[in-house]
Amino acid sequence: MPALGERPNLIPTSGAKNEHQPLVFDASILGSESNIPSQFIWPDHEKPCLEAPEFVIPSIDLGVLLSGDPLAVSKAAELVNEACKKHGFFLVVNHGVDSGLIYKAHQYMDLFFGMQFSEKQKAQRKGGENYGYANSFLGRFSSKLPWKETLSFRYCPDSPNIVEQYFESVMGEDFRHFGRLYQEYCEVMSKLSLGIMELLGISLGLDQAYFRDFFEGNDSILRLNHYPPCQKPDLTLGTGPHSDPTALTILHQDQVGGLQVFADEKWHSVAPIPEAFVVNIGDTFMALSNGIYKSCLHRAVVNSQTVRRSIAFFLCPKMDKVVTPPAGLVNSANPRIYPDFTWATLLEFTQKHYRADMKTLNVFSNWLQDQESNKKIH
DSSP states (O other), rough: OTTTTTOOOOBBBBTTTTTSSSSOOOOOHTOSSOOOOOOGGGGGGGOTTOOOOBBBOOOETTTTHHHTTTTHHHHHHHHHHHHHHHHHEEEEEEEEOHHHHHHHHHHHHHHHHHOOOOHHHBBBTTTTTTSEETTBBBBBBBOOSSOOOHHHHEEESSSEEEEEEHHHHHOOOOGGHHHHOOOOOOHHHHHHHHHHHHHHHHHTEEEEEHHHHHTTTEEEEEEEEOOOOOTTTTTSEEEEEEEOOOEEEEEOOOOSEEEEEEEEEEEEEEOOOTTOOOOOOOOHHHHHTTTOOOOOOOOEOOOOOOOOOEEEEOOOOOOTEEOOGGGOOOOSSSOOOOOOOHHHHHHHHHIIIIIOOOTTHHHHHHHHHHHHHHHHOO
16 A cells, blocks of 8 residues: 555556556446456455355344343353354344335445446545545555445434435435435444444443443444456455454345455355344454454455445444443453554544554554654654
8 A cells, every 4th residue: 555645656547548547447347348457456365265165153133132031142142252252253133124124225226336437426535534435445545456336424323314414415405315215224223233232242241231332322334335247356356355443344235245254264255144134343342342352354255247235334433432441351361452542543544544454453553552652752
C-alpha cells in the first residue's frame, strides 16, 4: 500500500490508448473481459483455492434466549464459546428477522448495482470517508485490488432516519424508498446484534446485559457487496484476506457462495443457508474480550458465471466509547493484551494508515503505544 500521506498511483486501463487514463471498475464491461488488468491479480501465495472444503460451524438457535430454558441457553452459550475461542464464526437461526425484508434488501441491491456507472457515482465514496459507493477501492489502493463494488452507509440508533436521509441526500428523492428499506434492515440488525451480545456475555461468564449495554447506542455500518463475474476467478479475489476491525459482523449471503474462512491452517468455504446469518467476531470485540475470542481471517472468492451478493452489518461501539475489557476477563492467567482505544481511533487507523488484514489489531496496538511514547517525549 502507499506510504502514509501518499496518493496511490493512478492505475492505467488495460489496453487503453492513453496510458495515463485511470482504470474504471465498470462491472458491466469487466465482467465479460477475458483478460483482467494486472492490478486485480493477486500474488501466488494469496491466490484463491476455488474448491475449498466446507467449513463446519455451529448453528445457534436464538429462540433459546426468549424461551427462558436455562439448560438450552447454557448449551447455546457453550457452542458459541467453543467456536469463538477457536475461530470466531458461527451461524444464527430462528433469529426473528422477516424473510421478506431480507429478500427486498437483496432485490434493492440488484436495482442499485444494476444502474449505469455514472448514476452509482452520485454516491461515490470520497477520500478519507467511510461511507458511500466504492468500486474496487480505486483511489485507495494501487495493487491487489478486490473484484467488487460496494455501497456502505452509517447507522446510529440515536440519529432517527439516518439511512433514509443518506439516500435522499446523495441519490435524490427517488431513492427515499431505498432509504426506508435499509433503515428498517439496520434497525432489525441492530436489535439482532444486541441479542447476540447477550449470548456472548453469558458465554464469557459475564452478566447477560454487559455487552448489550456496551453497544446499546452503537455507531454501525451497513455494507452492500456486489461481486461481478470474472473470467479469471483463479487470479483474483472479491475481498482479500482480512479480519474485520469492527466488533461483530452479521452477514447474509445469497445462494452463490464465495465466503471462505482460514482455520486449521487452510481455507474453508462457508455454504450459504437462506434462513441463517453468518456471524463473526471482529478485532474490536477480540480486544473487548481480552483476546479470549478470536477475530478470524476470511476472504471472498469470485466465479466466472454468476454475480454474488452479500449484505454485512458491522456492529461498532459509539465513536468515543473506550474499548477496554471487563475486569472479570483480566487476571494473572490472562493479563491485558491490548491497550485501551476508541472505535473512532481504530476506524481512522484502518482508513488512513493501514489496509485491514490479518494483523490489524496488533499493528494498531503497536501504533497506539508509539503515539503514547511520542507524546511523552514531546
